[in-house]
Amino acid sequence: xxxxxPLEKTLRAIALTLVVIFFMFPILWIFLxxxxxxxxxxxVPPSVVFEPTLTNYQALITGKLETSAASLEINFMRNLFxxxxxxxxxxxxxxxxxxxxxxxxxxxxxRGSEDIAFTLLSFxxxxxxxxLLPLALYFxxxxxxxxxxGLIWVYQLICLPLILWIVRGYxxxxxxxxxxxxxxxxxxxxxxxxxxxxxxxxxxIAAAGLLAFIFAWNNFIxxxxxxxxxxxxxxxxxxxxxxxxxxxYGQIAAGIVLSIAPTLALALYAQKYLVEGLSLGAxxx
Amino acid sequence: MASLELKNxxxxxxxxxVLDDVSLSVAxxxxxxxxxxxxxxxxxxxxxxxxxxxxxxxxxxxxxEDMTDTEAEDRGIGMAFQNxxxxxxxxxxxxxxxxxxxxRATPGAIRAGVEAVARLLKIDHVLGHAPRELSNGQKxxxxxxxxxxxxxxxxxxxxxxxxxxxxxxxxxxxELPRLLAEQNATVxxxxxxxxxxxxxGDRIAVMxxxxxxxxxxxxxxxxxxxxxxxxSLFGDPIINLLEVTPAAGSKxxxxxxxxxxxxxxxxxxxxxxxxxVMGIRPEAIGFVSAKSKAAIPVDVEAETPLNEKTVTLAxxxxxxxxxxxxxxxxxxxxxxxxxxxxxxEAALLFAKSDGTRAGKGGQDLETEGExx
Numbered sequence: 001x002x003x004x005x006p007l008e009k010t011l012r013a014i015a016l017t018l019v020v021i022f023f024m025f026p027i028l029w030i031f032l033x034x035x036x037x038x039x040x041x042x043x044v045p046p047s048v049v050f051e052p053t054l055t056n057y058q059a060l061i062t063g064k065l066e067t068s069a070a071s072l073e074i075n076f077m078r079n080l081f082x083x084x085x086x087x088x089x090x091x092x093x094x095x096x097x098x099x100x101x102x103x104x105x106x107x108x109x110x111r112g113s114e115d116i117a118f119t120l121l122s123f124x125x126x127x128x129x130x131x132l133l134p135l136a137l138y139f140x141x142x143x144x145x146x147x148x149x150g151l152i153w154v155y156q157l158i159c160l161p162l163i164l165w166i167v168r169g170y171x172x173x174x175x176x177x178x179x180x181x182x183x184x185x186x187x188x189x190x191x192x193x194x195x196x197x198x199x200x201x202x203x204x205i206a207a208a209g210l211l212a213f214i215f216a217w218n219n220f221i222x223x224x225x226x227x228x229x230x231x232x233x234x235x236x237x238x239x240x241x242x243x244x245x246x247x248x249y250g251q252i253a254a255g256i257v258l259s260i261a262p263t264l265a266l267a268l269y270a271q272k273y274l275v276e277g278l279s280l281g282a283x284x285x
Numbered sequence: 286m287a288s289l290e291l292k293n294x295x296x297x298x299x300x301x302x303v304l305d306d307v308s309l310s311v312a313x314x315x316x317x318x319x320x321x322x323x324x325x326x327x328x329x330x331x332x333x334x335x336x337x338x339x340x341x342x343x344x345x346x347x348x349x350e351d352m353t354d355t356e357a358e359d360r361g362i363g364m365a366f367q368n369x370x371x372x373x374x375x376x377x378x379x380x381x382x383x384x385x386x387x388x389r390a391t392p393g394a395i396r397a398g399v400e401a402v403a404r405l406l407k408i409d410h411v412l413g414h415a416p417r418e419l420s421n422g423q424k425x426x427x428x429x430x431x432x433x434x435x436x437x438x439x440x441x442x443x444x445x446x447x448x449x450x451x452x453x454x455x456x457x458x459x460e461l462p463r464l465l466a467e468q469n470a471t472v473x474x475x476x477x478x479x480x481x482x483x484x485x486g487d488r489i490a491v492m493x494x495x496x497x498x499x500x501x502x503x504x505x506x507x508x509x510x511x512x513x514x515x516x517s518l519f520g521d522p523i524i525n526l527l528e529v530t531p532a533a534g535s536k537x538x539x540x541x542x543x544x545x546x547x548x549x550x551x552x553x554x555x556x557x558x559x560x561x562v563m564g565i566r567p568e569a570i571g572f573v574s575a576k577s578k579a580a581i582p583v584d585v586e587a588e589t590p591l592n593e594k595t596v597t598l599a600x601x602x603x604x605x606x607x608x609x610x611x612x613x614x615x616x617x618x619x620x621x622x623x624x625x626x627x628x629x630e631a632a633l634l635f636a637k638s639d640g641t642r643a644g645k646g647g648q649d650l651e652t653e654g655e656x657x
Contacts, residue, residue, distance in 0.1 A: 177370035180337040183357040184364045186387030186435065199374045 027260075033253035041249045056254035065243070065251065072243060075229060076255055079237030084262060086223070086233055087216040089152050091209055094159035099205060102164050103197055106171035107179075120164055123157045131157070132225045139226060146228045154222050159212040166211070170204025171197060210270045217263055234259040287348035287361070287438040288313045289334065289471055294343035296329055296495075303329050304340070305495040316465055316472040318486030320479065320518070325492040327475045328367070331441050334473065336360050347439060358387065363437035363470070367444040369428040371416040377403075377427045378412040384435030402430045405464070422453045433468060440470040446481065458484050479519045483507070491515050509633075513640035516564045516633055522596050522608045525565045528637065531644070533557040538644075542627065543601045545581045549644075550630035556644035564633040567596065567610035572617050573626045580624035583607065588619045599623065 004012075033041050035052040059065050065072040105117050135154065136145065144150030174197060182192045198205070220235040227236075238255055241248040289311040296304040304326045311317045319327045332338040334345060336357035344353045352360055363384065371380050378399055385395045403409040406426040411419060419427060429445055446454045462485055465472050476482050482489050483503040490500045491511075499511040510516040516524050529540035531549055538554065539546040540563055573580050583599035586606075590613065597609045597617060609625060611617055636643040 175368070175370060177366050177368055178372060180332070180335070180357070181364065181366060181370040181431070182372065182383060183337060184335050184360075184362055185384040185431065186358045187383070188358055189356075196372060 030253045030256050033249060034257045036250055036253075038246070038248065038250050041253075056250040057258075059251055060254055060258065065241075065248065072240075074237075074240050074251075076234070076237060076240075076251075076258075078230060079232055079234045080258060082223075082231055082237075083217060083233035083235070083259065085148065086151055086155060087213050089148070090155035090159050090216045091163075091213045093152060094156055094163045094212055095205070095209060097156075098160050098163035098208075099167055099198075100193075102167035103171050103193060105164070106168045107176070117164070117168070120161045124161050128157075128221045129225075132221065136225050145226060146231055148231060151223060151227055151231065154226060155216050155219065157222075158215045158219060162212045162215060163205075163208045166208035167201060167205055170201040174200045206270050210267060213266060214263055217259075287471055288346075289439055289473070290344075290346040290349075291330075291334070292344040292346065294330070294333060294340045294345070296326075296333065296338070296341050303495050304333070307343070307495070307497055309490060309497060309500070311471055311473060313471055314469060316462075316474060316485060316487045318482040318489045319473060319475045319492055320482040320486075320489050321477070321492035321498075322518070323477060326495040327492055328443055330492070331364070331443050331473060331475055334439075335362050335364050335441055360439075361437055362439045362441060363432035363435055364441040365428045365432040365443065365445045367447050367475075369416075369424045369448070371424060371427060371431075373416050375415075376412065377408065377414050377416065377419065377423075380416070380427055381412070381430045381434050383431060384437070388435060398434055399430075402434050405433075405467075406430045422449050425449045425453070425457075433464075436468070436470075438470055440465070440468060440472045442472065442474045444475050444477065446476070446478070454478075454481075461485055479521070483519070491518070509642075510564075511642055513562060513564065513635045516635070520566060522567045522610055524633075525567060525570070525607050527563045527565070527605055527607070529561055529563045530558065531556055531561060531634070540629065540632075542605075543581050543583075543603055545579055547579060547581075547627045547629040547632070549632060549634070552634070553644040556634065559643075560637040561643065562635045562637050562640070564635060565627055565631070567608040568594075569628045569631045570607065570609045570625050571611065572609065573624050575624050577624065577626060579626055581627065583623055583625055585618050585620050585623050588617075599625065 032048060032050075034056055035054070036050050037053060037055065040050045060074070060076040063074055063077060065074045105113055132154075139145040139150050144153070178200070179192050179196050182196045183189065187195070217233070218235060219233070223232045223236045229237075234255065238252060238259075241252045241255065289309075291307060291309040294304055294307045295302070307326075307330060309317075319330065321327055329338060333340050336345075336352070336355060340353065344351055346352065347360060347362075371377075372383070375383075381399045381402060382395050385398050390398065399412065400409060403412055406429060408423055408426045408430060411423055411427075414423075416424060416427070425445060425448065429442075432440060432442070446457055449457070458481055465474075465485070474481075474485055476485075486503055488500060489503055489506050491498045491506060493514060499506060499515055501509070506515065507519050510519065513526065517526070527540075527542065529542070531538045531540045531552075533554060534546065534548075536548060538549040538552050538557060540549060540561075541547075575582075581601060583601050586598045586600055589596045589598075593613055594610050595613050595615075595617065597611075599607050599609060601607065607625070609617075617623075633642065634644045635641060
């Protein structure tokens, strides 16, 4: 153990605090903004002292946006539901397809396996718009434009490669001997996959799922091009706050708070699954 | 119990031959030790039998039945891995229970089976522990218990004592023969330790470079090795190897060591005049007085007292180093000049060119006749 002087400790604490403030400040500020009206938000100089109000949240939840000019209908709760539904369904589909595929790529070196795995990864290389414009035309022809199924399908471009490549690494880290031992004990390959490979890669699968969820949740361009208002997630729906009578900063802030809440909650919940070390001591290294 | 037979097995990895035309048969209930240096192909051979590696060619027969294309789970095999390969997310109990679960035993039968084998291996007090909470010795016993639990007709043990400390290895070496005999199983045991091989094997198969060099009882391998490599792998201290050129004399063949003729006894006369390597076990050399017949003068360089024996390193006038082993407590010179005598009839002769046995002694020829 290295010795650290009190001075070093203090400096380190200050540096850490600065970093945390740097990253957390925008979120804190948005959180404060969400309880203010447009007038208090836009005053100069800005101040942290204000009379909190719940009107922003009220407007989002009831779907009625009161501006100085008129009363507008907004669909924020619908967007929030779309976000949850699209992300959950996309990650579920990607898991169902990606985890067994990752296992196959990790354990069975068949002809062209590396090429296929790389092709899947390469979906992430192309700028999304390049893919989306022709895809929008095709989708219109085959009737998938503006459907949940169509969107979930396209979302696989984000989720599937991510899950495949992360989980593959975790499967490769499991000693094949552990799986052999289970096979030799008399279990089928499928039982081995279920009882040995899946639990041991559990933390990796959780991490990959969480990342895929966050990527899917934050996606903007796919739904913007391929879906209409009633299928759009919050990322696209937030555009509605830029109204003819001005930008509704208060509602935007409240919308952001509501839309980061699920991912934040999920990340905190999944944290315990992300802890590694499950395989420590199993195999003498 | 089932017999096991391998026919002309070959396996290559990326153009490199790991197993080269290996044929082997193990009788029902026999314990065969696969012995050889690392990289000899022992582990690959074992995994081929287990069914987790497929051979490029050849057949695996278990109980007379061709199992070459049978999945690992249907072969009826128990295996202990060198690295233990315990299931890290299961307790020791669940680990040991896994073969019984696969046999669809009732929960009661599983519990009884696990507890019985755990008692046998003295790990019944740690059954609730996860593998990471076990000591190395307990892990090794858990792995062994898992291999035994399903009462498999064939048991494959891949150097199970490799990763445990010396004390435990010694204990297990004493315990294992009884344990294996109780199992009533056909056993293949892989090891790199010649003492383990001698203690456990009904027969020993010596492997090197993907081939089986010699198969025989421990005594066969020790007393009648097929080549220099095998002779040097077995025995501690290592066998003395002296380059000699035997010459025919009035009293049969003899080799000159420091100008003293060492009589080689009744051997194939064709080896006279050829360059040979003479292998003499350190215990076949003794200290004698200067006046004895055929006494070879040496300088004693060092003496190493071991527990049950004393090993002396001596140098002949020609600068050849010779190891001499004698039972502890018997007198012998610790330094300075001394004389030794070599039992030439017990010496093993190898051709210098390729290291194979040549010019077998009369006694050896007899045993050869019996074996055939």
